[in-house]
Amino acid sequence: MLKTNHKLILASASPRRKELLDMLGLPFEVLTSEVEETSVQASSMQEYVKGVALLKTRDVAKKVTNATIIGADTIVVDNDELLHKPKSREEAIAHLLRLSDREHVVMTAVAIIELNGKENIFVEETTVVFHPLSKELIAAYVDSGDPFDKAGGYGIQTIGTLLVKRIEGDYNNVVGLPLAALFSQLVNLQIVQFAKE
Secondary structure, X not given: OEEXXXXXXXXXXXXHHHHHHHXXXXXXXXXXXXXXXXXXXXXXXXXXXXXXXXXXXXXXXXXXXXXXXXEEEEEEEEOOEEEOOOOOHHHHHHHHHHHOOOEEEEEEEXXXXXXXOOEEEEEEEEEEEEOOOXXXXXXXXHHOOHHHHOHHHOOOOOHHHHHEEEEEOOHHHHHOOOHHHHHHHHHHXXXXXXXXX
């Protein structure tokens, strides 16, 4: 259905992003960045997530030639405060107690660096509402090990989906890559075309 004459590189180690990008049916390679995300300073959450996505994408762009690089970063924001990937059981529990019975925002910034070096970046936002969570459910979920490599301490595409009452916006954005918005950008930039039968 789709075609491209670009060499596409996904600048992300996330298996979830790889699975989502695979849905376009286009060939791409994965090359991860080694940058320190916490080095980004910004005046707002939107600017922060854009800064991290650009940092990762630029890092990979330095390593290759003649390729279009797609990078992304996803953050969970509660009351204008960033909830990082939890580093301990206590932190994971604290994140989930905080999110229980409330809504929060998941932001993903996607950066596309074209062959000519031109940078394009956008941010997609999805509102997520959690069920009221019992301490037993939180403990069982944290003990499953699922929260530890995920922003905000949960995964909507894993058993963490049991915590979610509803979402407003793009589900794939919460997983880590707003595929529909990315597809629109790639078409607008003429990186991807519709294949003629």
